[in-house]
Amino acid sequence: MKKLLITGASGFLGWHLCQLAKQEWEIYGTYLFHSLEIPDITMLKADLTNFQELQDIFNDVKPTAVIHTAAHSQPNFCQTHPEESHAINVTASCNIAGLCADNSIPCAFTSTDLVFDGLNAPYRESDSVCPVNFYGEQKAIAEAGMLERYPMTAVCRMPLMFGAATPTAKSFIQPFIQTLKAEKELNLFIDEFRTPVSGTTAAEGLLLALEKVNGIIHLGGKERISRYDFGQILVEVFQLSAIGLKSCRQQDVKMAAARPADVSLDSSKAFALGYQPLSLRKQLQELINSQ
Incomplete structure (x- = not known):
């Protein structure tokens, strides 16, 4: 079976992604603090901000594709902890794109609708980013850095997400x-x-983007x-x-x-590819x- 590496598998989106993707992939999921067992999935404890650990995972697992969801995604935390959040949100993300480029494997990245300033909605993929907080700024820098290192990256701008609580996330x-x-x-x-979309709908969009998208795509609801x-x-x-x-x-x-x-978000590009949120x-x- 094809091997999919999912970073941040203990997070809300990562967990939902694991549930959906394990039907077709052999899944390896990373976590940092929140140890958990997900049936049929190999969980790996890893500090993705440590390049050596990251490289070791790629060498050991030899993934055929990567979806990078790990992040500090609370805007207030990023605002008060800019260096700590930058390490995972920007540096690790760019390193992951570089490793995917070295191995010529598909890479999808979860960015955010918060790369925009909120004054000219709905936003298309071609609109200029203009974040109003550090979280949005870090994601915007990561988008540009990842695409520079690996233009084949699917940069998925995610909306607000809701869904069932997972063992380690709400x-x-x-x-x-x-x-x-x-x-x-x-x-x-x-x-x-x-x-907004549900975590399951977002996971469907990410798997679609991994397969069909190079560059930026919006995965908002209707x-x-x-x-x-x-x-x-x-x-x-x-x-x-x-x-x-x-x-x-x-x-x-x-x-x-x-x-x-x-x-x-204007997600008509994704809708045309088959992304159909209810x-x-x-x-x-x-x-x-x-x-």
Whole structure:
């Protein structure tokens, strides 16, 4: 079987990717702190910021393809820990592209919709990046660095993602559901817009991109929606109490990292390749059905 190396397999997206990809690939997943066992997958503890360790993995595993999801992906953490986050988000990413180039194997990288400033949505692949926080900036630098080292890289700009909690990671909906069930107040932005998809849908997009894309691709969903409106759909589908659901604006919440207002993605290029996210209602319904 073909061997797929998935970095960050203990993360939310990495875990969902492992579940889907193991049907067709022999999977090797890396983790740093969150040790876990995933059936039928070889898990490897590795510090990807250590080039020697990274090189050893490539030499030992001899992957036929790589999907690099490992990252510090919390914008507030990146803002307050710029050097630590730069090491994994930029340096390790460029090194992975270099090793994939040396071995002439497909490489997919998970970037973010936060490479944009939120003033000119919806964003196409050809639009100029203009990040407003360190996380977006690091991903933008990594995109350019990886494509320079290895133009065959599939740079996948990911939207906001939701889905079932994994053994070592949650998505943003778990605390939402918990708060609403407790009938506590949940304040959600009415002025921040994204094009969200489920972790499973995102994983489908990544596997498609690995096979069909060189260069940049957007893997957003088909609906542009505010966090507050997403919360309303969540309440309906999961049949939760809406008592605590309240609207607020970005300026009402103090955060370390600035947040762009609208980074909804135009993903028509991916749709034309066969990436077909279901409606948000259907994706949320699938979550209930899979529990």
